[in-house]
C-alpha cells in the first residue's frame with residue numbers, strides 16, 4: 485500500500501525538507517545533560533546512526549547556550565532546540581541550530597505585561613535572522629489558559645485553536661517556515677487533534693508525536709496506534725517517538741519510528757483490542773532537564789510495583805523534572821515528578837508529599853490501594 489500524503493507546504497530545516505511530499509523525517513531528542521558536551525555529541529552520533537534526520541536539544545540558560553555553540557562545532561547533525569518558558573533565549577540559540585521549538589502554553593509565564601503576539605514576533609524575527617525553521621509545539625498538558633477559558637471542558641478544541649492562532653500570528657508576520665505539533669499522551673486524542681487541525685490548516689506541515697508514551701512495549705503500542713491512523717490518512721510530515729529509555733538505548737526511538745513508517749507503507753497495522761482498558765503508565769522520554777538520573781529506573785520500578793493493578797483503569801504519570809512535571813501530572817490519577825533528591829507524589833492535582841526515591845514507592849502503593857478500595861466501595 486502506498487499512502488497518498490496530504491499536500492502541505494515545504495519547510496526547510498537545515499538541509500532537510502519537511503512537507504510538500506518529502507519523505508517523512510524521523511526526529512529524536514538528546515536526553516543527556518546539554519552542558520555535558522562529550523555525552524551530548526556522542527548521543528547525537530548515536531541517534532544519527534539510527535537514522536535521525538533532526539535532533540533536538542533542550543536549552544534553558546546561558547551556560548547551556550555556550551555548550552550548544554560547542555556542540556554545533558563538533559557535529560554536522562541537523563539540530564533543533566527546545567525552548568520552554570525562557571523564550572528570549574531564541575536570539576542566543578538561533579545561530580547554532582536549524583529549528584526552534586516553542587510551546588504556546590508557556591509564553592504567558594514570563595514578561596506578563598508583553599502581549600503573546602509580540603513574543604511570537606520576537607521568535608519569528610530571531611528565526612529569520614538565524615535562518616531557522618520554527619515548530620509551534622502545543623501540548624495537552626500545558627495549554628495556554630486563554631484557550632482553555634474560551635473552550636471550557638473541550639481541551640481538544642483548545643489545543644487546535646491555540647495552534648491555529650499561532651499559525652495566524654506567524655503568517656501575519658509573513659513567516660511561513662513553521663511546522664505544528666499537537667501532542668498528548670493519549671493516542672486517541674493525538675489522532676483527533678491532528679485530524680481536526682489538518683482539516684483546518686491543510687497547508688501546515690505536521691510533526692506527529694505521542695508525548696510521554698512511556699516505556700516499551702506499551703509506549704511503542706500507544707505511538708503506533710496514533711501514527712498508523714494519521715499516516716494512513718496521509719497526515720504527518722515528520723515524526724518523533726517519545727520513549728522512556730536509558731541513554732544507551734535512546735536510538736531505539738528512531739528505529740521504532742522508521743519501523744512504523746515502513747509498516748504503514750506496507751499496509752502492516754497492529755491490532756490490540758484490549759489495549760488501554762486497564763492500568764495506564766505514562767512517563768516522559770527524559771531530556772537534559774531530568775533532575776536525577778534515577779528517573780528511568782523509577783519509571784521501571786513503578787511499572788513493576790503496580791503490575792498487580794493491571795486490570796484497574798487508573799493512570800499513573802511519572803515525569804522527570806519540574807518544568808513539565810507539575811502540569812503534566814494533573815490529569816493522572818496518581819502523578820510522580822522528580823526533583824534532584826526527592827520525588828513529588830500527587831493524587832490528581834493535589835500534592836500528597838515529597839519522598840526520597842526509595843520511600844516514594846511504598847507511598848505510591850498505599851495511594852494506589854486506596855483508589856482501588858474507594859472505587860470498589
Ligand code: SF4
Pocket residue numbers: 768769770771772773774775803804805806807808809
Ligand atoms: S518532563 Fe522534563 S525531563 Fe521529562 S522530557 Fe519533559 S522537560 Fe524533559
